[in-house]
Amino acid sequence: MLTLAALAGLLSVPVAVLLVEVIAALKAPKLEPFEVKELNIEKRVAVIVPAHNESSGLIPTLQDIRAQLGAGDRVIVVADNCTDDTAAVAAASGAEVIVRNDPERIGKGYAMGWGVTHLSADPPDFVLFVDADCRLQDGLIDGLKRTCHGVQRPVQALFIMRSAENSPINHSFAEFAWILRNWIRPLGLRNLRGPVQLMGTGMMFPWNAINSVPLASGHLVEDLKLGLDLAEAGRAPHFFPFVKVTSVFPTSAKGTESQRQRWVQGHLATIGKFVPRLLCVGLMRGDKHILALALDLLVPPLSLLALLIIGTTVLTSSAALLGGAWLPVLIALGNFAGFLLCVLLAWLKFGRQVFPAHEALSFGTFALKKIRFYGRMLVGGSASQWIRTDRSTPH
Template sequence: MDSAASFINHFNLAVFLLFITLYAYQIVYMFISFKAKKKLRSESGRDPGRLHKFAVTIAARNEELVIGQLIQSIKNQNYPGELIDIFVVADNCTDYTARAAREAGAVVRERFSKNRIGKGYALNYIFQAIEKDYASNQYDAYLVFDADNLLDENYAARMNDVFNEGYRVITSYRNSKNFDQNWISSGYALWFMHEAEYLNLPRIFTNNSCAVSGTGFLVDADLIKENGGWIHHLLTEDIEFSVSQVIKGDKIGYCRDAVFYDEQPVTFKQSWTQRLRWAKGFYQVFGRYGKNLFRSIFKGKQNKFSCYDLAMTIFPALLLSFLSIVVNGSFFLAGIFEFMEAEETMKATMTAMFQSLGWMYGILFILGFLTTLTEWKEIHCPGWKKVAYTVTFPLFMLTYVPIAAAALFKDVQWKPIAHTVVKSVDDVR
């Protein structure tokens, strides 16, 4: 039994060291972020006098409750109104999304398809419609949002500044409309803030590429033309787009002063469905682009570290945690069936399992705590909730482990998430 206990301890240590080896750079990123926060200020780009013309694109499916607030926040921008046009694709809608968007002042196209389902197809549809019917407007870039988003009044101006620095793709600071609803919505919100300030900020500060995360990003109109439209249709079209562009040599920028607010799921069923799609989509992207990413790490002429960074982003590392749980659980069950002779094996296995969970909880707590501390003023809810949700954040993140395992075997289809939080930017604040 001593050998079994020794094996469990060594196995868990090996898994832990592998995690540390693969993701140690993200610990370094956190220290870089502290330095970057002190140095970077709200500054305009290298050509602050140039104001670009933007086409705002919104893919919406049954979003009649919230789309009006997004369009109003776009109209409230501290940016010349004649340089922003708003386009909505009402995608397979069965409600009054199209009517609500038109009444709010957007140009609306309705799309219906039983076979081509998903945001990627909707984006391609609206990009093609703009190119066909509004080519004379000569847009410099597209701003891409989901219908449940809200924009800070300086969003367009700040994105314009960074666009003047030469980036062809730019992501922004993702805040949340409903941080304070429960442990699920706050879990999402804290992670997106962490992603913005502790991944994308140090990436841009060290001249590496960021990654697009779902919504709230800018893409150069010429890039869309070069690609022949929006050609990314895996379950996570955002990370597919990011990986594809970085392999080609593009560096994705980050504008921390362009703030938008996103609505997060509040039930575990909604969250499971959404994150199951994300996990499956990451597997799809890894299967399609993983080989080229790893090749670019060693043989590419540029973006080598960015390729490694994105490879680790889509690498199915959570399966290592699941494997660890399976191995530890198997030894524990074996100990039960061997009765009294297995007492030491069971004790060692239980100790190892609790130690592993403790380490994971502790690391995730530190991530959530630091993010809460540095982004305190950006989190719009009572102070006691901010503290409480720092404690529940690791639990939210640990639920990714069974989700990642289920996604490996389950056939996952794109499904819409209902959005019902009707707020203005002032309401959120």
């Protein structure tokens, strides 16, 4: 009984965190004074675009960036271990280009660190990282710059993934999960005056913050690691949801699975590596920002959390019907009800456009696919550290 009760009780923590974040997100965000105040002094921004074989989609991204640059601002493309013409395309589009070739050390973190080292000869006031396949909303750079100047901490824009037009893959579940992860939960943390996780793109840093943390790594989710490192240094990221950067999901099954495998494996590895330490550091310092990020990190990917909750509910119910105790069942059912409430509230407020109600009828098929996905992930080894996501449509 104790083992099953403990198992169900452990799942209560991420469910409770998720429920608090979703409820807090139901309130519309308000602009802080520093987020609308004009800068009275010139501040220079350098935009770094890490790019690994991204020549086919790089031009629109650079056009969006260049349209928002002011006097003294720069855009630097880091052509990292490329085997295509990324460097030439970037140079022709008016970007500064630095080439990095080091096949022994592959990872987006290495490319980011290379770009920051390049800037150290003439440091800007702020550094903005943008992925090479993203589009920027008008006013994004200016809004992030004002906010970053006001908080003197990293600032994360809203990052949304959408399905490509005429995509052969139905990404409805993935789009809803993405909105919950990258919009609803950070919005809830913002409304609670808390920090957020970094999302990998659309993130701006004061120079003295980004220049003070190690970047060069092959970590699968370098954005999560970077945000946690900065939180430990007293500079937890701030969420600015009023501007957004967008990208599209892969349009091939291979690209979809490889991308999700990297995200899931990286997230789970980060939980195991960082959460115990962050909880200890946060408690010893009395730092609510570190504690908030540690608790937020405990929430696994939505599909995995759903499968764990369903699995524990079935397991505890079966044990109780065979003569076991009913306390684990009650805890498991509480988790199930709390999770359903989270999903319902999130869907009603934010998700109805991307996830129509009739799509829920296909949840059984989706769940079976996810079980197979996690099974393959367990036996298939680690994901690649940094490869360009396959976005080609199968013929």
